[in-house]
Amino acid sequence: MQAIIWDRPVRVGVKGERTINGPHDALQYLSEMPQGGWFYERARNRCRAALERGDELGQSRKAFIGAAIESSFPVSDDDVLS
Numbered sequence: 001m002q003a004i005i006w007d008r009p010v011r012v013g014v015k016g017e018r019t020i021n022g023p024h025d026a027l028q029y030l031s032e033m034p035q036g037g038w039f040y041e042r043a044r045n046r047c048r049a050a051l052e053r054g055d056e057l058g059q060s061r062k063a064f065i066g067a068a069i070e071s072s073f074p075v076s077d078d079d080v081l082s
Contacts, residue, residue, distance in 0.1 A: 007061075008061075009021045010076075012073050012076075013074055026061075030043060030064070030067060033073065037070050039063065039070040042066065043060070043064045044067075046060040047064065
């Protein structure tokens with residue numbers, strides 16, 4: 001089974017110390033975040049859909065960035081501007 005990854009990883013943490021490569025990593029990270037909120041739910045749903053159907057990878061990435069920002073987790077500037 002081939003891993004499903006994004007075109008570009010998302011770096012989270014004050015110094016980008018954690019790299020999220022795709023929807024599987026994102027779901028793992030989301031499980032460690034405070035749960036709840038619109039962006040959190042959207043990210044979880046988009047990442048699951050990306051894993052199940054392999055589509056909307058870009059949408060799952062954007063939703064994950066939104067969830068990280070919503071939870072006040074630092075996201076590197078170039079990822080926020082994407």
